[in-house]
Amino acid sequence: MSAETQDTYLKPLPRPSAESQPFWDAARDHRLVLQKCRACGKFWFPPSQRCVHCLSGDHDWTEVTGTGRVFSFVTYQRLYHKGWEGEIPYVVAVIELDEGPRLLSNIVGIPADQVTCDLKVRVTFDDVSPGVSLPKFTPA
Amino acid sequence: MNIEPNTAYRDKYAIVGVGNSPLGKVPHMSAIGLVEQACVNALDDAGLRARDIDSLLVRGPDDIYTFHQLIGERLGINANFSTTATNGGASQILSVILAVMAIEAGLCTTVLCGYGRDSWSRTHRSEEARMRSATRSEEMESSEFGPEYGLFGAPAMHGFGARRHMHLYGTTRDQFGAIAVAFREHALRNPEAMMKKPLTLEDYREARMIVEPFGLLDCSLRSDGAGAMIVTTRERAKDLRRRPVLIKGFGTHNNLTGWFADDNMVNTAAGPSSARAYAMAGLGPDDIDCAQIYDCFTYMVMTQIEDYGFCRKGEGGPFVASGALKLDGRLPTNTSGGQLSEAHCEGVLQIVEGVRQLQGIYGNDRQVKDAKTCIVSGHGGNTVCHSTLILGTAT
Numbered sequence: 001m002s003a004e005t006q007d008t009y010l011k012p013l014p015r016p017s018a019e020s021q022p023f024w025d026a027a028r029d030h031r032l033v034l035q036k037c038r039a040c041g042k043f044w045f046p047p048s049q050r051c052v053h054c055l056s057g058d059h060d061w062t063e064v065t066g067t068g069r070v071f072s073f074v075t076y077q078r079l080y081h082k083g084w085e086g087e088i089p090y091v092v093a094v095i096e097l098d099e100g101p102r103l104l105s106n107i108v109g110i111p112a113d114q115v116t117c118d119l120k121v122r123v124t125f126d127d128v129s130p131g132v133s134l135p136k137f138t139p140a
Numbered sequence: 141m142n143i144e145p146n147t148a149y150r151d152k153y154a155i156v157g158v159g160n161s162p163l164g165k166v167p168h169m170s171a172i173g174l175v176e177q178a179c180v181n182a183l184d185d186a187g188l189r190a191r192d193i194d195s196l197l198v199r200g201p202d203d204i205y206t207f208h209q210l211i212g213e214r215l216g217i218n219a220n221f222s223t224t225a226t227n228g229g230a231s232q233i234l235s236v237i238l239a240v241m242a243i244e245a246g247l248c249t250t251v252l253c254g255y256g257r258d259s260w261s262r263t264h265r266s267e268e269a270r271m272r273s274a275t276r277s278e279e280m281e282s283s284e285f286g287p288e289y290g291l292f293g294a295p296a297m298h299g300f301g302a303r304r305h306m307h308l309y310g311t312t313r314d315q316f317g318a319i320a321v322a323f324r325e326h327a328l329r330n331p332e333a334m335m336k337k338p339l340t341l342e343d344y345r346e347a348r349m350i351v352e353p354f355g356l357l358d359c360s361l362r363s364d365g366a367g368a369m370i371v372t373t374r375e376r377a378k379d380l381r382r383r384p385v386l387i388k389g390f391g392t393h394n395n396l397t398g399w400f401a402d403d404n405m406v407n408t409a410a411g412p413s414s415a416r417a418y419a420m421a422g423l424g425p426d427d428i429d430c431a432q433i434y435d436c437f438t439y440m441v442m443t444q445i446e447d448y449g450f451c452r453k454g455e456g457g458p459f460v461a462s463g464a465l466k467l468d469g470r471l472p473t474n475t476s477g478g479q480l481s482e483a484h485c486e487g488v489l490q491i492v493e494g495v496r497q498l499q500g501i502y503g504n505d506r507q508v509k510d511a512k513t514c515i516v517s518g519h520g521g522n523t524v525c526h527s528t529l530i531l532g533t534a535t
């Protein structure tokens with residue numbers, strides 16, 4: 001990480017595994033991709049070697065619609081990491097994508113106190129550093 | 141696959157002694173030292189010596205390798221059977237279960253189970269440690285799909301469940317508050333409890349928010365401390381010092397697909413785990429005189445009360461708000477103050493308290509009247525591992 005990046009972006013960056021690298025590569029190009037099983041046709045998340053539904057090892061990284069709903073969420077009112085200084089409150093949510101899988105992200109573009117369970121959302125990409133974009137969600 | 145708990149285990153094994161270390165802020169003792177102290181106190185309680193122990197099922201902070209070996213070295217014990225469980229807060233009851241199974245298998249006769257941690261000390265060494273509020277080393281935290289979104293600390297994971305429960309059933313923060321208030325009342329009767337000040341619902345509402353829907357008083361304490369239990373056969377228990385407390389039933393369940401999967405965050409692993417324990421014990425929720433429920437957060441008590449069948453799913457809010465959890469209520473719960481107000485030692489102190497209630501050692505101010513049965517829960521391991529223990533007096 002460059003000194004310049006450290007000055008401007010103090011939050012942790014994802015440290016991808018061999019299995020999750022394609023997810024982050026696509027996110028950098030503003031595409032939300034998940035593994036889709038060639039045997040049973042289902043999606044799963046987080047990334048792993050085999051389909052969690054049928055254990056097939058055969059899958060495609062497939063772009064999804066990026067729409068879904070807030071399954072549940074919490075609102076941070078206490079600072080745990082200096083990277084979020086000045087950004088309290090912020091919302092961390094479990095998003096249920098229309099394709100089924102649930103993933104963790106932030107809800108942005110709406111005041112924290114207006115987020116609700118079942119709120120319809122769509123993906124938006126936050127370019128946080130050169131080479132890293134985080135999929136986040138905003139009201140659909 | 142249907143499983144049938146083996147009812148032949150019912151009342152065949154006993155907990156014959158319990159002990160705890162100093163609790164709260166104990167910076168002069170290490171986690172190993174705390175567990176060692178709790179083990180020595182449990183031996184005293186049972187009237188046993190270290191050489192009577194031939195199995196160690198003890199656990200400490202998750203970043204200390206083979207904790208059972210370190211304790212065996214300090215107590216001078218070579219064990220016929222020993223290990224450290226890794227199911228988080230479900231590990232401590234799991235150790236008691238493994239003890240019974242190992243004795244039954246003929247691998248050992250007398251088992252020392254225990255757990256301890258130095259979480260207050262770990263989170264108060266520096267301003268950075270206080271802010272992170274993490275009890276495990278940084279290398280053990282996730283590397284993606286969490287920290288980059290600002291997901292830190294245990295409150296958030298449990299908070300997702302609380303928020304979902306509020307959404308589905310109209311549960312309110314005041315109902316969570318009733319849990320905190322009840323346990324604080326119990327802590328005031330316990331001289332060893334960390335929290336010494338009375339707590340009202342008004343105080344609960346005014347406490348600062350941490351990770352909504354949780355405020356400070358929804359969260360369990362950061363504590364140093366340890367507890368230990370000795371398990372042996374009912375037959376062997378006859379010669380020992382204390383009135384033995386019988387193990388009537390136990391069960392476990394682990395939603396390994398995760399807290400985010402299915403509806404695991406509102407119908408937790410406590411449901412199937414308790415069903416197995418009730419089946420082994422031949423008892424149901426109506427037969428239970430008191431409860432020690434794993435209270436890492438207020439919400440977790442509410443869902444477990446429902447999952448254990450004390451009320452229907454979604455009705456935990458009105459149930460706890462009725463005062464049911466108080467010492468004179470329908471289901472006296474966490475009678476030592478629990479992890480919210482006594483000390484947070486990952487459920488081991490709740491086993492200790494359950495045993496003491498059935499040993500009948502307390503005065504009227506703290507004793508559950510005529511308590512003959514107690515149900516104890518343990519929950520943890522990424523919020524999805526659960527263990528249940530049903531204890532009873534020998535009648």
Ligand SMILES: [Zn+2]
Nearest residue numbers: 037040051054
């Ligand atoms: Zn498949």
